[in-house]
Amino acid sequence: MRTRVFLVDDHELIRAGIRAALADAVEIVGEADEVDAAIAMILERRPDVVLLDVHLPGGGGRAVLAGVHAVDPAIPFLALSVSDAPEDVIALVRAGARGYVTKTIGAADLADAVRTVAGGDVVFSPRLAGFVLDAFRNLPPGTSEDPELESLTPRERQVLRLIARGYSYRDVGTELSVSVKTVESHVSAVLRKLQLSSRHELTHWAHERRLL
Amino acid sequence: MRTRVFLVDDHELIRAGIRAALADAVEIVGEADEVDAAIAMILERRPDVVLLDVHLPGGGGRAVLAGVHAVDPAIPFLALSVSDAPEDVIALVRAGARGYVTKTIGAADLADAVRTVAGGDVVFSPRLAGFVLDAFRNLPPGTSEDPELESLTPRERQVLRLIARGYSYRDVGTELSVSVKTVESHVSAVLRKLQLSSRHELTHWAHERRLL
DNA sequence: GGATCCCTCGGGGATGCCCCCGAGGACGCC
DNA sequence: GGCGTCCTCGGGGGCATCCCCGAGGGATCC
Structure with a gap:
């Protein structure tokens, strides 16, 4: 059975690119371009993975993540962003994302990342992996903020x-x-x-x- | 004959999205993800329109525009950006872009914009059109700078x-x-x-x- | 030789920024 | 009750910022 993926991004062109990249590998079960619609549709369709743009208008990707996890924390999120700023990564991971990749990723790698997250694992772009490990090592669980x-x-x-x-x-x-x-x-x-x-x-x- | 388009964007996913969006309408004659390669390939292939991401590493989209126009100012550029900040628009238009659209544009509109620029006209997103007109009205030709x-x-x-x-x-x-x-x-x-x-x-x- | 900019400086003063010192009241913790 | 933290506020001082005033030298243009 194919992995069921939900897409959240406010740019139609980017959604089209992701659709094209993933069409052979997974099943796209829905799309949204703003926060409230995304939360409602994700909770209704229960995808295996939500592919989420970090920089959404109306509260940002974090609002979507928080809204969905308030009802069902089991739905895994893979964050997708043009940024690889440490602050963005930290914020998303602390909010509950199971992975973070930048839009420079290729189609094949993106498909792999989606399947990995659907399988329960965690994925980070190579440039971010080391940073994320550093950030969380030696931190007592529950610690948040800078x-x-x-x-x-x-x-x-x-x-x-x-x-x-x-x-x-x-x-x-x-x-x-x-x-x-x-x-x-x-x-x-x-x-x-x-x-x-x-x-x-x-x-x-x-x-x-x-x-x- | 179909419009020949060259793509410059450092994000593979976005290029894929644009390819998918324009595949039926135009011919993509090449792609590049960084400044130097873009300049060389554009000058070699002479597309009817160059679709250019504003925020490129290594000098930004302006470097590509400047590099190409130094040799052949006749090749028209259509700038594509996630930003609609006035500064970005002004800078690109002053650098010689024949149009500016944001990535929120849909596939059909993008195809129209590309054909319009290829035909020698100028294209701006509705939210930007008024601003651009204001900025250039009452300015003697040749005036540059703020x-x-x-x-x-x-x-x-x-x-x-x-x-x-x-x-x-x-x-x-x-x-x-x-x-x-x-x-x-x-x-x-x-x-x-x-x-x-x-x-x-x-x-x-x-x-x-x-x-x- | 004037007129006009631009760049260079000074005196003097009002106010903003940043620090030192101390101190009182409110609150929670043991 | 004592102890600590936080918020509040004062005096006083050093330096930075921003303004007023004036002024000389150099370059350019007519």
């Missing part, structure tokens, strides 16, 4: 976001209804904990981690 | 780039071998001409226009 971001208090993260967006200390104070001195305290703590030395580096740091 | 950037002197642009990269006034002064006061003068002039009020906004402005 360890540096983890060290910040809730208030500090709130201030961090506003500062990274270009707010002045005074603006942040007004926005959060506290004094400028309090904002200074939080920024100071953030800079110390992240080992940075100016709000400019902070902005750069936040952008790198997509915290906006 | 009018706001245009108003800056060479020295001011140099300072702008360094400031946007996070340099302090003192660092910029050291880098350019002038005093801090001179840097202040230039920054002041830049902020006034661009109608901005802080170096943070300046950084944001520069990033939006990909001036780094």
Whole structure:
């Protein structure tokens, strides 16, 4: 019996490419181009594997994964992305994806990856495999989030976001209804904990981690 | 006679999707996944249209366009991108592209767009058409560059780039071998001409226009 | 020789950023 | 009750940023 695959990607051209690549190897049981429809159809059709684009509008691929797994965590997801940024990989795997491949993959390799995930195994592109192993080795289960971001208090993260967006200390104070001195305290703590030395580096740091 | 199309995209899956979408409508005379090979093959095979991904590694789609047009400016390019950011559109059109569509386009529309460009016309996605017209209306032919950037002197642009990269006034002064006061003068002039009020906004402005 | 830019600098000042110091109140944990 | 963490806020100081003012030298154009 052929592997039953569901496709989620907002680009018709890419879905067509995947269909063409997998047509001989698996059975495509459905497609969706946005979050809500994807969740509903996946739960209805129960595919063996969901092939999921990471960068969906309306919440991203993670929203689809979370929505489906809230009802049935047994349906395996294979994430497909143009990005191989570590943040994206980590986020998807922590959300429950059983694999992550980039769109540079060839048709034959993609078919193999789909069958592997359907069989219960885990798949990563060679360039990502080493990174993923590093990231999860020595981490107690249940640990999530970036360890540096983890060290910040809730208030500090709130201030961090506003500062990274270009707010002045005074603006942040007004926005959060506290004094400028309090904002200074939080920024100071953030800079110390992240080992940075100016709000400019902070902005750069936040952008790198997509915290906006 | 069928339109002869050349494909440039670093993602095998996307090329496969485009092949599948266009197979009945045009003839694919070649493909490439990186800049140098693309230039060489396009100049050799002289397609009626080159379908070009904007975001190529190794210089981007603009490098391919520039390389080909340096030898033969008559070969028309249709840019294909996941982005519909104004900066990307402007850059590609100024570089010489005869059209710009996003990957959300369907197969039939893409085939139409390819034939239109091959026929000498210009094609833009509906969401971009209005923007492009606005950008080029009232511009004397031969004018290039952003009018706001245009108003800056060479020295001011140099300072702008360094400031946007996070340099302090003192660092910029050291880098350019002038005093801090001179840097202040230039920054002041830049902020006034661009109608901005802080170096943070300046950084944001520069990033939006990909001036780094 | 003027007129006009551009680049170069200075003084002085208002404000923002970042740090040091200390401190009080709220909350949860043992 | 004590202990720790978090959030709040102040004084004070050093440096950065951004503005005002003026000014000299060099290049270009008429």
